[in-house]
Amino acid sequence: MDVDKIKELAFKHAVLNAVKYEGKANLNAVISKLFKEDPSIRPYAKEIVALVREVVNEVNMKSLDDLKRILEERWPEELEEKVIEEKKKTLPPLPNVNKYSKVVTRFAPNPDFILHLGSARPAILSYEYARMYxxxxxxxxxxxxPKTKAPILEAYEAIRDDLRWLGLKWDEEHIQSKRMDIYYRHAEELIKLKGAYVCLCSIDKIREYRRMGIACEHSKDPVNVQLERWDKMLEGGYGEGEAVLRVRTDIKYPDPSVRDWIAFRIIDTAKHPHPLVGDKYIVWPTYNFACGVDDHMMNITHVLRAKEHITNTIKQKFMYEHFGWEYPEAIHFGRLNLEGMMLSKSKIRSGIEKGKYFSWDDPRLGTLKALRKRGFLPEAIWDIIIDVGVKPSGATISIANLYAINRKxxxxxxxxxxxxxxxxxLTIKNLPSNIEAKIPYHPSFPERxxxxxKLQVTNSSSEIFVSKNDLNRLKxxxxxxxxxxxxxxxxxxxxVFYAEFISKDSEYAKIHKLPIVQWVPATSYVKVEVVKPEKDKLENIKGVAENEVGKLRADDKVQFYRFGFVRIDAVSEDIVKAYFTHD
Incomplete structure (x- = not known):
C-alpha cells in the first residue's frame, strides 16, 4: 500500500468535496471516491479510514478561499463544468405553415369520459405545436x-383539471351545446346551397340505399320543400328517428358510410336531457357537422387527431366544398396503447358500473386521474407523448418505460x-449509550x-421494527x-430472534458487503397503509414508518427505502395513507 499516493488522492477528493459543499469535506464521501478509483486498496480499509480521517481534518481546517485557490493551482481541470445535456426530443414541423398568418390548433374532447394517456396525446401535441409557432x-x-355518448356534468371540469395538471393553457374555450343556433344557421345555409336535404326514410332504408349507392327520393325535392321540412324538425313536428338532415356527397363513393352522411338527427331530450341545456333542443348536430363548422369558424389551421378520423376528414371535406371553405391541414396519428394499464373507455365504464373499479382514478387504470393519484408527474406524460410524436403507425408503450421516465x-x-x-x-442488544441514527433526507442532496x-435504550437494549421477510431472510x-x-x-x-450490536462503522458494512435493511423504532412510529396495484387487483400493504412520515402532506411524493416511490394521499393522527407509484 502506497501511503503517500493514498494521502495525495485523499487530499484531492477532500478538497473537491469541501469546495462543492461550501468548506467542509465529508469523510465517507472521500473514502467512497478512493475505493471507487482504486478497488485494490479495499483489503486495507481500516488503515485507509485512519489516513483519510487525518486528511479530511486537515482540509476542514482551511478556509473556503484557500481551498478554491489550491484547487485552481493543482487541479484546474476539475473547475471546468462538464455539462452533458440530454438531447431534447422535438416534434417535426407542421405542413404548410406559411399558408397561414397564425397557427391555430384545438383539443376537442367529448365530456362523456375523463382523459387517459391516449386522449392526452392530441391535447399535448396540439398545445405544443401552437406554442412552437x-x-x-x-x-x-x-x-x-346527449343519447349515445351522453356528456357527464363532472367531466367538463375534470378535463379542465387534467389539462391544467399537464400544464396546458388554452387561449379560448367553447362548448358546442351552447352554440346550437350557429349550427342551425349553417344547416339552413347548406340547404339553400343544395348541399343538404331532409330525409324522411327509416334508418334501415337509409342503410340499404347507401349500400346500393342509390340516392334517397327526398334528395330530389326542391329547396323550399327542404326548408319547410327543416323548420318542421326544429319545431318538433317529427319524432325521434322520423327525419334527419343529410349532406350531399358522392352517392357512389367507395366507402358507404361517406355517402350522404347524416348531419342532424332528432333526440328526445325529455328522455335524454343534456347536462348543460336540458331539453331545450331536440335537433342535434352530429360530430362531423358541428366539428366541421367550428374548425372553420375558429380558424383552425391544423387538426391533429387519430387515424380513426380519416373517414371523418373525407366526410367533412364534402361539406367544406359546398360552403366554399378551405379545409385545414389534417395530421392523423396511430393509436397509443399502454401495456399493462386499462385505457378502453367502454371497459373502464363497464368496470366502474359493475364495481370492478372504484372510480375514474382507480390506480389500476390508465386515466390521468389514476396516474396522478399514484404519483406520476406531468413531465413524464409529456416525454412519452413527444417521444411518440405524430407517427401514423400505432405505438405501444411498455409500463417499464413509463416507470423509467417518471423515475427520472x-x-x-x-x-x-x-x-x-x-x-x-426485534430486540437489539449490547448497544452503546447515547446511540442515534443520522439519516439524510436525500443522499444526493445533503443540503436538504x-x-x-434516537432509540430508548434500557440495559443496553432497545426494540425496533423490521420486515418479517427481511428477518427470515437474514437470520x-x-x-x-x-x-x-x-x-x-x-x-x-x-x-425468536434478536440482533447484537457490532459497530457503527459504515465502511465495515461496505467492505463486508452487508445487506442494508430499513427499520423503525418500536417506541416511536406512525402507521402506514400503501395501496399497490398488482395486475388487476389492489393490494393494501400495512406497515409502520418513522415519525417524520407523519409530518408529510397530502400529494407529497417520496421514496420509501427498498420499497419504492409513493404518493402521500392522506395524513391523520391515526394513519398515513399512500399510493404506490413504482419502484
Whole structure:
C-alpha cells in the first residue's frame, strides 16, 4: 500500500468535496471516491479510514478561499463544468405553415369520459405545436350527443383539471351545446346551397340505399320543400328517428358510410336531457357537422387527431366544398396503447358500473386521474407523448418505460424515508449509550439536511421494527440497519430472534458487503397503509414508518427505502395513507 499516493488522492477528493459543499469535506464521501478509483486498496480499509480521517481534518481546517485557490493551482481541470445535456426530443414541423398568418390548433374532447394517456396525446401535441409557432390553442367540448355518448356534468371540469395538471393553457374555450343556433344557421345555409336535404326514410332504408349507392327520393325535392321540412324538425313536428338532415356527397363513393352522411338527427331530450341545456333542443348536430363548422369558424389551421378520423376528414371535406371553405391541414396519428394499464373507455365504464373499479382514478387504470393519484408527474406524460410524436403507425408503450421516465423526474425531488411493511419487533442488544441514527433526507442532496432518530435504550437494549421477510431472510447473518449501525441477527429458536450490536462503522458494512435493511423504532412510529396495484387487483400493504412520515402532506411524493416511490394521499393522527407509484 502506497501511503503517500493514498494521502495525495485523499487530499484531492477532500478538497473537491469541501469546495462543492461550501468548506467542509465529508469523510465517507472521500473514502467512497478512493475505493471507487482504486478497488485494490479495499483489503486495507481500516488503515485507509485512519489516513483519510487525518486528511479530511486537515482540509476542514482551511478556509473556503484557500481551498478554491489550491484547487485552481493543482487541479484546474476539475473547475471546468462538464455539462452533458440530454438531447431534447422535438416534434417535426407542421405542413404548410406559411399558408397561414397564425397557427391555430384545438383539443376537442367529448365530456362523456375523463382523459387517459391516449386522449392526452392530441391535447399535448396540439398545445405544443401552437406554442412552437407562437399560435393559438383552443379547448372545445364536443357534447352534441346527449343519447349515445351522453356528456357527464363532472367531466367538463375534470378535463379542465387534467389539462391544467399537464400544464396546458388554452387561449379560448367553447362548448358546442351552447352554440346550437350557429349550427342551425349553417344547416339552413347548406340547404339553400343544395348541399343538404331532409330525409324522411327509416334508418334501415337509409342503410340499404347507401349500400346500393342509390340516392334517397327526398334528395330530389326542391329547396323550399327542404326548408319547410327543416323548420318542421326544429319545431318538433317529427319524432325521434322520423327525419334527419343529410349532406350531399358522392352517392357512389367507395366507402358507404361517406355517402350522404347524416348531419342532424332528432333526440328526445325529455328522455335524454343534456347536462348543460336540458331539453331545450331536440335537433342535434352530429360530430362531423358541428366539428366541421367550428374548425372553420375558429380558424383552425391544423387538426391533429387519430387515424380513426380519416373517414371523418373525407366526410367533412364534402361539406367544406359546398360552403366554399378551405379545409385545414389534417395530421392523423396511430393509436397509443399502454401495456399493462386499462385505457378502453367502454371497459373502464363497464368496470366502474359493475364495481370492478372504484372510480375514474382507480390506480389500476390508465386515466390521468389514476396516474396522478399514484404519483406520476406531468413531465413524464409529456416525454412519452413527444417521444411518440405524430407517427401514423400505432405505438405501444411498455409500463417499464413509463416507470423509467417518471423515475427520472421523481428521483431528485423525492426525499427518502423508512417504511417497514409487514413489521415484526426485534430486540437489539449490547448497544452503546447515547446511540442515534443520522439519516439524510436525500443522499444526493445533503443540503436538504437530515434527521436524528434516537432509540430508548434500557440495559443496553432497545426494540425496533423490521420486515418479517427481511428477518427470515437474514437470520444468522450480519446486516446494517440503514443509517444506524451494523448488527448480527441471531436466533434463539425458530420464532425468536434478536440482533447484537457490532459497530457503527459504515465502511465495515461496505467492505463486508452487508445487506442494508430499513427499520423503525418500536417506541416511536406512525402507521402506514400503501395501496399497490398488482395486475388487476389492489393490494393494501400495512406497515409502520418513522415519525417524520407523519409530518408529510397530502400529494407529497417520496421514496420509501427498498420499497419504492409513493404518493402521500392522506395524513391523520391515526394513519398515513399512500399510493404506490413504482419502484
Amino acid at each position: 407562437k399560435g393559438k390553442f383552443i379547448l372545445r367540448f364536443e357534447d352534441t350527443d 423526474y421523481l428521483e431528485p425531488i423525492a426525499n427518502r424515508y423508512m417504511f417497514v411493511p409487514n413489521p415484526v419487533k 439536511g437530515h434527521r436524528i432518530i 444468522d447473518q450480519d446486516v446494517r440497519f440503514l443509517g444506524f449501525a451494523n448488527f448480527r441477527i441471531k436466533m434463539i429458536d425458530d420464532k
